[in-house]
Amino acid sequence: MSTSSSPSPDPGWYEIRLQGQLDSSWAEWFDGLTLTADSDGTTTLTGPVADQAALHGLMRRVGDLGVPLISVNPLRRRHS
Amino acid sequence: MAMPVLGTKLFVPPLRKRAVPRPRLVERLHEGLSSGRRLTLISAPAGFGKTALVSEWIADAQRRNSRIRVGWLSLDESDNDPARFLTYLGHALHRADPGIGREAANQPAGSLIPTLTALINAIAAGEFDIILVLDDFQLIEDPSIRDALVFLLEHAPSALHLVIVSRSDPLLPVARLRAGGVLTELRAADLRFSTVEAAAFLNEMMGLGLSTADVDALETRTEGWIAGLQLAALSMQERTDVAGFIQGFTGSNRFVIDYLAEEVLQSQNESTRDFLLRTAVLERLTASLCDELTGQPGGAAILESLDRDNLFVIPLDDGRRWYRYHHLFADALRARLLRDRPDLVPQLHGLASAWYEEHDLPEEAVTHALAAADFDRAARVIESIIPSIRRSRQDATLLRWLALLPEHVIDRRPVLGVYRAWSSIVAGDLAAVEPRLHAVEMALAATAADGANTHLSLPGEELQKLPVSIEVYRAAVAQSRGDVAGTRQHAQRALDLTRPDDHLGRSAAAGFLGLASWAAGDLKAGVRAFREVQTGLRLAGNTADLLATTIVLADMLIPQGRLWEAQSAFERALQLAAEQGDPPPQSTADLHVGISELFLQRNDLPAAAAHLAAAEALGGRASTHENRHRSYLALARLREAEGQPEAALDLLATAERLYLRGFFPEVRPIAAMKARLWISQGRLAEAEAWADEQGLTAADDLSYRREFEHITLARLLLGTHTGARQPGSLDDVTGLLERLLTAADAAGRTGSATEILILQSLVHAANGRTAQGLAPLNRALRQAEPEGYIRLFLDEGAPLAVLLRAAAETGVVGDHVRRLNRAFRQADGTAGAMAAARSDRPLTALSERELHVLRLMATELSGPQIAGELYVTVNTLRTHTKHIFAKLEVNSRPAAVRRAEALGLI
Structure with a gap:
C-alpha cells in the first residue's frame, strides 16, 4: 500500500508515437522515457512503463500538451 | 488546523483582455441554454480557449437575462473525494444564489444522494436560473462523483444548466445524453480559430500588422490552436525580424508548444525566466509564496507584469492576489525545470509546503510535501488535521494520503498507525488489521517505559483516544468474523478505557457490546448497551446515527x-x-x-x-x-x-x-417467514423442503439466532400432524416447545415466550386435550394484554378461536379475551373487504413538493405567504393544494393538516 514497496518487477516496454517533434528536454517530464525525433516529423517515446495506471498517466500528459497521438505499441520485453 | 474552503476554486474567471470575441460559438451556447438542454459539454485539449469562451458567454447571458446566476467550480485532483466535491459544489451554488447550499451543509456528510437532493430542491425553490460550470473536469475520475452527476442531470430542475469543461470526454454517458437531445457540445474542431479569427487576433488585438500570407502560414502551422497563436504573437511582439521568426517557426517540425515556449522564455529577462521556472511547481501563485520560492522579493511586480503582458497567467480572484499559469505553459515550464535543475524540484516543493502550512492551508502543504518526498513533514501535517478531516468525512482524502506514506513513516506515528489499521478494515483486509494495531501499541508502550518520546505523534486528544480506538477496531474485526466472545471482550475493554467526555468512543464501544449481546441472545444487555450508544450519540450531536440505532433498539x-x-x-x-x-x-x-x-x-x-x-x-x-x-x-x-x-x-x-x-444478526430469516406462510396455507411439502435445507430438527441444540426458525419448525410439525390422515405422536413438538420456552424465559424474551405458549395450547388441542391447553393460553393472555398483542393470536385462525371460546366459558374473562374474540369475529368479514377497498382506492403518494406545501399549510402562514415562501404564484399554489386535497380526500386546509398528521406525513 505504500511507496516503499518495491516497484513492479517486470514493467512492460512501450513505444508511443506522437505527431510533431519534441526535443529530448521533455524526457524527464515523460517519466524518463527516451525521446527520439524521427525524420518524418514524428517523435517516438520508448521505455519501461510500470503498469496500466502509469500508461494512462502518460497518455494524460500527452493529452495535456495537446500533442496528437499516433500510436501506442507494447514492445517485447527487453532487459536493459 | 481546519480544512478551509478555497475561494479561488469558486471564482468566475473574468473576460480576458485582448480576447477575440467569438459570437458564432457564444450563439450556439445561448441556443443550448434557451432550448432547455440541461448539459453543455466543452471538450477539447488545453489551449483551445474553453474557459475564455465560457466566461464570454456567461457575461453575455447575464446581460441578456438578469435572472441568470452563475456558479463556478475549478476542479483539481483532490476533488476526487465525494465529500469534498459535494462541499465545493454546495459552495459554488451558494455563491450563485445565497439561498442555496446551506441545506447541503446540514446533511450527514458522505451521503451523496440526500445532499444532492437537498441542493436540487433548493434550486427548484429558488427564483434564479443557475448556470453551474465545472471546469477542468478531466481531473475527476471517482465513479461515485460520476454517478452523482448523472443523478443530478436526471433530476435537476429546468432552472439548472450544467456546463462541463474538460480536456477529455468525461466519464458520463455522453452518447446517451447526445441521443436524448439534452446535450450541447463544442469540440476542438469548433473551437479552433478560423483564418478570420486568427487575423483579428494577430493584427487587431496584438497589433502585429501581418500580411494575409503570414497569417495563413501561422494559422496552418498551429492548425488554429489558440495557445499556439498566442505564444507566436508573444514571440513576435518585441522582435524586429518578424518575417525571420515566421519562416523559422513554420519551417520547423518541432511541436508548437515546444518551439514557442522556448522562444517566449528566451525573450524574457534573466530574473523573470528564473521566476517562471521556479514557480512552475505551483498549482496556484501568489506574491509572497513566489518570493519564498525565488528567495527574493519582487514577486508581486513580476506577477503584475505577467498579467499585463498576457503571459499565460490567469487571475483567480477579483483582487488579483492569486493566479495560476495556463496549464500548457506550466507544463512547458515544468519540463524545462526538470531538464535544467532537477535538483531544485524537491527543494521548491518543500518551500511551498512550508509556506502553505504557515498560512493554514494544510491540504496544499501535504500535497507539496508528498511531491517533495518529504514524508515526515507530510505525515506531521496530516496528523494535525485528522480531526477536521474526520469531521468533514473526507475519508477518501485520508485513505489516499495514507496509501502514499511509506510504512516506516507511519510506524513512528501511532495516531496515523491506527488510521492505517482502519484503512485495512475499510478495504476488507481483516488479516492486516491486528499486526498494525499491535505495532501501534508497541510504539505507545515504548514511550511509557523509558519516559522519552520514541514516537512522533504529538500529545493531544487523538493520542489520548488511541487505546480506545485500538480496542474498538479489534471488536469490529471480531464482529466481522462472528467471534461473539472476542467482540464482547474488546468492546468492554474499550468501554473501560473511554474517558467520560469521549461520547463517540463510548458509543462505538457500547455498540459492539450490544451487538455481541444480541448475537448471544441476551437482549436485555443488548438494549442496555444501545441505550448507552444513544446517549453518547445525543451528547455528540450525531442525529443521523441516533435515528438509525432506534431501529436496532426496537429489534431487540x-x-x-x-x-x-x-x-x-x-x-x-x-x-x-x-x-x-x-x-x-x-x-x-x-x-x-x-x-x-x-x-x-x-x-x-x-x-x-x-x-x-x-x-x-x-x-x-x-x-x-x-x-x-x-x-x-x-x-x-x-x-x-x-x-x-x-x-x-x-x-x-x-x-x-x-x-x-x-x-x-439475521434472527428472522426471510426464508423462515416464507415457510410460515406456506404452513398456514397448508403447502407443507414446500415448508418441509425448507426445514430439510436448513437442517432443522426437533432435537437441535437451541440458540437465540435460530429461535425463529425452531418455532417455525414447531409450527410445521404441528401442521403436518393436523393434516395427516393418520396422525402420529406430537411428543417431539411438545419437547421442542418446552425447551424453547425454557430458553426464552431464561433470557427474558417474553415476546417469544408468548408465541411459544400459544403454540403449546394448540398442540394440546390437537391432541384432543383442550382443557390442558388452557393453562399455557392463560399465561399467554396475561403476558399479551398489557402490550396489546392481537395479531399474534389472530394469525392462528380457527383452532385458536375455539380455544379462546373455551377459555371464556371456563371463566377466563377479561378485556383482552373479549377484544380478541371480537377481532376474530370481524377478521373473516373485514379482511376481504379491506383488500377490496385498498385496490379500489390506493393511497396516492404525495410528491416532495406537495409534502413541502403540506408542511407550510400546518403553519400560521397565509396562502400568499406560503406562495412567497415557495417562490411560486398563488395560482400555482392553488394547483398544489387541489392535488393534495384530492389525494388526502379532504376539502379544507385544517382537514388536510389533520389527515396528514394522522398519516404521519408531517
Whole structure:
C-alpha cells in the first residue's frame, strides 16, 4: 500500500508515437522515457512503463500538451 | 488546523483582455441554454480557449437575462473525494444564489444522494436560473462523483444548466445524453480559430500588422490552436525580424508548444525566466509564496507584469492576489525545470509546503510535501488535521494520503498507525488489521517505559483516544468474523478505557457490546448497551446515527415483548427526524416501516398502512441500504393480515432480493417467514423442503439466532400432524416447545415466550386435550394484554378461536379475551373487504413538493405567504393544494393538516 514497496518487477516496454517533434528536454517530464525525433516529423517515446495506471498517466500528459497521438505499441520485453 | 474552503476554486474567471470575441460559438451556447438542454459539454485539449469562451458567454447571458446566476467550480485532483466535491459544489451554488447550499451543509456528510437532493430542491425553490460550470473536469475520475452527476442531470430542475469543461470526454454517458437531445457540445474542431479569427487576433488585438500570407502560414502551422497563436504573437511582439521568426517557426517540425515556449522564455529577462521556472511547481501563485520560492522579493511586480503582458497567467480572484499559469505553459515550464535543475524540484516543493502550512492551508502543504518526498513533514501535517478531516468525512482524502506514506513513516506515528489499521478494515483486509494495531501499541508502550518520546505523534486528544480506538477496531474485526466472545471482550475493554467526555468512543464501544449481546441472545444487555450508544450519540450531536440505532433498539425490544417501549422509541425518533426539517434525514422511512409493524401487531391495519405509505412517499433516499428490504417485509405482513397470502409471498421474494447482510444478526430469516406462510396455507411439502435445507430438527441444540426458525419448525410439525390422515405422536413438538420456552424465559424474551405458549395450547388441542391447553393460553393472555398483542393470536385462525371460546366459558374473562374474540369475529368479514377497498382506492403518494406545501399549510402562514415562501404564484399554489386535497380526500386546509398528521406525513 505504500511507496516503499518495491516497484513492479517486470514493467512492460512501450513505444508511443506522437505527431510533431519534441526535443529530448521533455524526457524527464515523460517519466524518463527516451525521446527520439524521427525524420518524418514524428517523435517516438520508448521505455519501461510500470503498469496500466502509469500508461494512462502518460497518455494524460500527452493529452495535456495537446500533442496528437499516433500510436501506442507494447514492445517485447527487453532487459536493459 | 481546519480544512478551509478555497475561494479561488469558486471564482468566475473574468473576460480576458485582448480576447477575440467569438459570437458564432457564444450563439450556439445561448441556443443550448434557451432550448432547455440541461448539459453543455466543452471538450477539447488545453489551449483551445474553453474557459475564455465560457466566461464570454456567461457575461453575455447575464446581460441578456438578469435572472441568470452563475456558479463556478475549478476542479483539481483532490476533488476526487465525494465529500469534498459535494462541499465545493454546495459552495459554488451558494455563491450563485445565497439561498442555496446551506441545506447541503446540514446533511450527514458522505451521503451523496440526500445532499444532492437537498441542493436540487433548493434550486427548484429558488427564483434564479443557475448556470453551474465545472471546469477542468478531466481531473475527476471517482465513479461515485460520476454517478452523482448523472443523478443530478436526471433530476435537476429546468432552472439548472450544467456546463462541463474538460480536456477529455468525461466519464458520463455522453452518447446517451447526445441521443436524448439534452446535450450541447463544442469540440476542438469548433473551437479552433478560423483564418478570420486568427487575423483579428494577430493584427487587431496584438497589433502585429501581418500580411494575409503570414497569417495563413501561422494559422496552418498551429492548425488554429489558440495557445499556439498566442505564444507566436508573444514571440513576435518585441522582435524586429518578424518575417525571420515566421519562416523559422513554420519551417520547423518541432511541436508548437515546444518551439514557442522556448522562444517566449528566451525573450524574457534573466530574473523573470528564473521566476517562471521556479514557480512552475505551483498549482496556484501568489506574491509572497513566489518570493519564498525565488528567495527574493519582487514577486508581486513580476506577477503584475505577467498579467499585463498576457503571459499565460490567469487571475483567480477579483483582487488579483492569486493566479495560476495556463496549464500548457506550466507544463512547458515544468519540463524545462526538470531538464535544467532537477535538483531544485524537491527543494521548491518543500518551500511551498512550508509556506502553505504557515498560512493554514494544510491540504496544499501535504500535497507539496508528498511531491517533495518529504514524508515526515507530510505525515506531521496530516496528523494535525485528522480531526477536521474526520469531521468533514473526507475519508477518501485520508485513505489516499495514507496509501502514499511509506510504512516506516507511519510506524513512528501511532495516531496515523491506527488510521492505517482502519484503512485495512475499510478495504476488507481483516488479516492486516491486528499486526498494525499491535505495532501501534508497541510504539505507545515504548514511550511509557523509558519516559522519552520514541514516537512522533504529538500529545493531544487523538493520542489520548488511541487505546480506545485500538480496542474498538479489534471488536469490529471480531464482529466481522462472528467471534461473539472476542467482540464482547474488546468492546468492554474499550468501554473501560473511554474517558467520560469521549461520547463517540463510548458509543462505538457500547455498540459492539450490544451487538455481541444480541448475537448471544441476551437482549436485555443488548438494549442496555444501545441505550448507552444513544446517549453518547445525543451528547455528540450525531442525529443521523441516533435515528438509525432506534431501529436496532426496537429489534431487540420486540422479542422481549416490550412493544410500548419500542413504540415510544420510534415516536421520539420520528419527532426528532421531523425537527431536522427538509429533506428528511436518511432513516426516516425506516422508522415509519418499524412503527408500522407495531400497529400491525395491535391489529390497527389502517395506521400500519398509513405509515407504510408515508415511508413510500419519502422514497428510497430516506432509507438506508441495509433496511430497504424491511418495507417489503412489513408490507408482506400487512397483506397476510388482509388475507392475501399470495401477494405476501411475492413481497417476501422481493425482500429476499434486496436483503443485504449487515452488522446485525439475521434472527428472522426471510426464508423462515416464507415457510410460515406456506404452513398456514397448508403447502407443507414446500415448508418441509425448507426445514430439510436448513437442517432443522426437533432435537437441535437451541440458540437465540435460530429461535425463529425452531418455532417455525414447531409450527410445521404441528401442521403436518393436523393434516395427516393418520396422525402420529406430537411428543417431539411438545419437547421442542418446552425447551424453547425454557430458553426464552431464561433470557427474558417474553415476546417469544408468548408465541411459544400459544403454540403449546394448540398442540394440546390437537391432541384432543383442550382443557390442558388452557393453562399455557392463560399465561399467554396475561403476558399479551398489557402490550396489546392481537395479531399474534389472530394469525392462528380457527383452532385458536375455539380455544379462546373455551377459555371464556371456563371463566377466563377479561378485556383482552373479549377484544380478541371480537377481532376474530370481524377478521373473516373485514379482511376481504379491506383488500377490496385498498385496490379500489390506493393511497396516492404525495410528491416532495406537495409534502413541502403540506408542511407550510400546518403553519400560521397565509396562502400568499406560503406562495412567497415557495417562490411560486398563488395560482400555482392553488394547483398544489387541489392535488393534495384530492389525494388526502379532504376539502379544507385544517382537514388536510389533520389527515396528514394522522398519516404521519408531517
